[in-house]
Amino acid sequence: MASYSSLIRESRPRVRETTAPKRAGITVNELYEQLKAMAVLYTIRPGERVNELELAQKFEVSRTPLREALNRLVAENLLNFVPNRGFFVRELNRQDIFDLFELRRSVESSAVLLAVQRADPKDVRALRKFWKDVMKSKTQAPAPELVTRDEEFHVRLVALSGNNEMVRVLYGINARIHFVRWVDLEQRGHDAFAEHLDILDAIESRDLERCRALTETHITWRMEEIAKVVDAGVVKLFSR
Structure with missing residues (x-):
């Protein structure tokens, strides 16, 4: 791997x-x-x-x-x-992780609104093909690799905005929540992955409100969800 x-x-x-x-x-x-x-x-x-x-x-x-x-x-x-x-x-701190997910939601929601206005259709199609290819092999790919490919999707999604600073911020966030998302994927499976194509549909149709709503729903985590995944991550780390 x-x-x-x-x-x-x-x-x-x-x-x-x-x-x-x-x-x-x-x-x-x-x-x-x-x-x-x-x-x-x-x-x-x-x-x-x-x-x-x-x-x-x-x-x-x-x-x-x-x-x-x-x-x-x-x-x-x-x-x-x-x-x-x-x-x-760094500690696996529930509040820190929650804050990072809130920041990620803010960055990506703002980025997709710009993408609705600026995205080149060729780039959107390329991103769609990339994600469909990932999904074809999702059952064979280990969780850490799938999380990394998901991070790549979101980085490329934010890049559709044309704002390089948003991309840099997201890249930093991804590194700090990577382990938590890996643990979550092992527990929940691939349910949220289907929403990626819906977001791309909204960008292609230039539907600003739908795009924002889909992105916010896709990324939003409640504190109780964070707590469960962080606790599972601690168990995973100290039992290996």
Whole structure:
């Protein structure tokens, strides 16, 4: 199965990568990508301190590039830094996840309204084909891969707005809720996936109100739903 980093790479905003000298066969950007995958998937359990010495040995790098990569993850709210104590994996906090879903709903609802006005029909058709292809193989694909493909759909949906900053914001949100959505997919199945094509229908017909209503309904989570999935995620993490 492809890694989180490799699957999401094609859908993230295009940014210029910094040039970094190789240290023992790995660049700072490559190190950052691997550490980000660990943070997104909670390879280290929530609330635990990051063992910098262990990671430096694992990736055969010095502390300087390791710190650079870890600080980038702090800036993206994927890790926490406590002065004089070090880096810590973010907690699975119900309120934080709820807030992120509210933010995602706001961003995507605004983006689809712009997409109704701006979307190129060719891009809408391409996105429709992409999602139909995903659905053909959904029963064979593992949950983490399906979640990543779903994230790609939503990133491309927001990109129909023509607003690159909305895409960047969504990309950051996706990383922080990826694990929770993976757990939810394993519990609920693929029920919500059918709504994707309805949203594209509304964009193609330039139906602004229907498009907004469909998007908000598709993304809205209640706090009690968040609580159940977060609790299930904690169980999953501490039982593996």
